[in-house]
Amino acid sequence: MTAMADPGIRIRRDADLTSLNTFGVRVRAPWLVEAERADALPAAFAAAPLRGATPLVLGSGSNMLFVEAPTMPVLRLTGTDVRILAGEGDTALLYADAGVQWHALVMRSLELGLDGLENLALIPGTVGAAPIQNIGAYGVEVGQRIEAVHAFEPATGRMLRLSAADCAFAYRDSLFKQAPDRFVVTGVEFRLRRGGMPVLGYAGIAEELAARGIVSPRARDVAEAVIAIRRRKLPDPAVIGNAGSFFKNPIVPAAQADALLALHPDMPVFRAAEGQRKLSAAWLIDRLGFKGARDGDAGIAASHALVLVNHGDATGRQLLDFACRVAGAVRAAFGVALEPEPRLVGATWPTEA
Structure with a gap:
């Protein structure tokens, strides 16, 4: 690792990003620039390797799928104030x-x-x-x-x-x-x-909260309840690679939701903007039997149908292909298009998925 004249900037060449994406996809970046302070950014962008480049800004990689290795420099902000x-x-x-x-x-x-x-x-x-x-x-x-x-x-x-x-x-x-x-x-x-x-x-x-015997909850009680629920439902990225919910809950016209509800009375439907309804992507995926399914090391978590997981050495392309397979099945069965929540690096989400 090298440093610029500004001590708030660190630069690394041919950087391993495996630990910087929660899918655990093995991928490297040509450059990794880390900035501790925001006021160091103008100088960083005026010098190599960021000068004239459009970097990929990376946090902890928990909302990103590296389908291909980035060709641009990667920028991370590390300040903790x-x-x-x-x-x-x-x-x-x-x-x-x-x-x-x-x-x-x-x-x-x-x-x-x-x-x-x-x-x-x-x-x-x-x-x-x-x-x-x-x-x-x-x-x-x-x-x-x-x-x-x-x-x-x-x-x-x-x-x-x-x-x-x-x-x-x-x-x-x-x-x-x-x-x-x-x-x-x-x-x-x-x-x-x-x-x-x-x-x-x-x-x-x-x-x-009721199961915990809490009648008048405070904010901390709610946080602890949410933590407990999430730990039960969502796999830990430290144990199995994932980025949390991979699919957005689709928003559809109210008429389409009503038609689906007539065919599937147990389908969860939520109000959205006027004339629209929000459907449960997890329910749609689970209904088609994908929860817990896998192809090689790419799959859907057994605990939650929204979570795309890497069981070990799946590449970003294999994970994307499996997600597209799931979305294609949902479209074919229900006429509903799913979209990913994470940013895709090196690929775009196919419109037919």
């Missing part, structure tokens, strides 16, 4: 660097007496990745808690502070996902509350 910027009555503004591990931030916020992120406990990845994907779980999306996103724009050299409205958050989507090479997310501000009513309406949380 977490601090309260301001407190206003019942709320506070909490800032975190992009390199902070997401679950660590959730637990730190609870230690600080700040509620609002507890439903998002144990989601893998970093703070910087959270707004890109607009991560969500158990009735909460992170965009609902974000005040602003700090970002570097390589094309202009500007450091920006984008409001939540500027970020165009939608279901598993954002401005950053729509324009993946325009910004480098460097930090996030969260508007969190001190006390208040936790979000309990999503299936499973109330039952878990």
